[in-house]
């Protein structure tokens with residue numbers, strides 16, 4: 001079971017590495033790791049389990065966050081229209097995106113960052129992601145608004161990028177150009 005003890009924090013070199021592509025079809029070990037990452041998210045959203053194990057709630061988790069240098073991520077959340085997104089993905093990549101941007105007016109946090117980092121994080125408002133799922137199938141996801149933000153946050157982790165890298169240091173709450181808030 002993944003707990004907070006398994007999640008590396010900022011300053012750990014794993015968070016700044018570009019991850020290695022996962023050889024396909026995925027090995028049993030890689031599938032098991034990805035399933036454990038999804039389970040962490042489910043556990044973190046279950047109040048009893050979350051409190052019992054001192055978990056931080058999360059909607060996404062990328063392999064570098066558990067010190068695994070592999071290009072794989074897990075998401076588990078429902079968007080504002082109650083659509084469930086629950087995926088374990090190997091080798092996800094953004095194949096197209098809108099010019100239009102979005103951001104969360106509350107800013108972003110990160111399970112690997114034990115501090116508040118205030119500011120808007122500009123993201124693409126719409127993205128298309130291609131990947132391989134846990135069953136080894138090719139998936140193509142068209143995502144927008146909050147779902148697009150979550151996936152971009154996790155895909156960033158696979159390239160050694162942290163959310164605060166996107167914040168305008170001179171004016172963190174400067175309205176991003178050509179952007180509409182997702183919340």
Ligand SMILES: O=C(O)C[C@@H](Cc1ccccc1)[C@H](O)SCc1ccccc1
Pocket residue numbers: 057058059060061062107108109110111112149150153154157
């Ligand atoms: O650290 C991570 O990668 C997980 C983040 C992902 C995330 C942060 C901000 C915006 C979108 C995705 C955690 O989910 S941060 C905690 C959290 C929990 C519930 C809802 C939003 C953020």
Ligand code: NI
Pocket residue numbers: 109110111112153157
């Ligand atoms: Ni994060």
